[in-house]
Amino acid sequence: MAKCIVCGKALGLFSSKIKTKDDDYICMEDAQHYFGSDEQAAFHLSRALRTMTSEQILKEVKSYIDEEKKQQQEYEEKLNSYRIMDxxxxxxxxxxxxxxxxxxxxxxxxxxxxxxxERSRTSRINYGGLTGRIHIAKGLNYRLGSIKTDIQHETYLKQIFNGLLLLTNKRIILLNNEGAKAYPFTRLLKAIPYTDGVVLCSESGKKVILEGFNDANPFNIVLDRLLTEDDVLPSK
Incomplete structure (x- = not known):
């Protein structure tokens, strides 16, 4: 049974794979991960890799992995600079x-x-079952039947403001051409970091979500330091 030259996975007769120029195989998962793109169809990817030997493919894979490790190391160094900066x-x-x-x-x-x-709204749904009507007098009728009322509670997110962000030692501020909106640290009980934003929780239980970051990690690191460290003010 053939094996993928990259990951070593066994490849059966019906496995999705590409045959290399020197009759080895690479599984389609690895082919798409290391050589593919969103715009490239599997057919064109297969045609390109069939012209490469297994040695050439493994060389390209190693280069890809090395570059990925380099970028990850540079990114970790970038984050660490926020952790240790004065x-x-x-x-x-x-x-x-x-x-x-x-x-x-x-x-x-x-x-x-x-x-x-976060916002909540309540809606009331009225339902009428089998009904009948009894005529009592001119213009007056009595309706028979059962009415069932169902109350539904729904929580949803409402956009309050948007703008550029400024982080101070007292507030998180958003600014745009129409004005500014701030979240003071005095309201903040807990900040829950995410890679693309943060959830700010107050003592009352209300939550504010800030989203739209390409990478929120630097912001969240500095926010955490401002909330937990004492000596952040410049010397006068």
């Missing part, structure tokens, strides 16, 4: 907004961020 040295005032006394900006995200809040 916060007082990056603190600054911003001319576009009046910051409070002893309030400084530490991080800015110059792409549109959406502010969402």
């Amino acid at each position: 916060l007082p040295s990056v603190a600054q005032k911003v001319s576009a907004i009046n910051l409070k006394k002893n309030e400084y900006a530490y991080y800015a995200y110059n792409h549109n961020i959406v502010w969402l809040e």
Whole structure:
């Protein structure tokens, strides 16, 4: 039984695979992962890989893995720079907004961020079963039957604001051409980080969701540091 030259998986008669120029095989999963793209159909991918030897394919796969490791290492170094950077040295005032006394900006995200809040609504559904009508007098009728009322509660997310983000040691601020909206740390009980945003939980149980980041990890790292560290203000 043939095996995939990349992952070593056994390939049966009906396995999705591509035969290399020197009669080895690569499974379709690996072929699409290392050589494919969203725009490239499986037929064209197969035709391209059939012109390559197994040695050429393995060389390309190694190059891909090495580049992936390099990018991951660079990304980890980038995140680590946010973990260890000296916060007082990056603190600054911003001319576009009046910051409070002893309030400084530490991080800015110059792409549109959406502010969402949980909302709930209640709807009442009335249902009439088998009914009848009794004529009592002119213009007066009595309706017989049963009415069943069902109350439904629904939670949904409502967009409240959107704009560029500024993170200070006191607030999270969104700004656009129409104004600004801020979430003060005094309201914040817990921040739940995600790769594309954050959920801000208050003591009342209400949640605010900030989404729209291409990568929210740097923001979440700086936010956590501002919430947990004491010496963040610049020296006067």
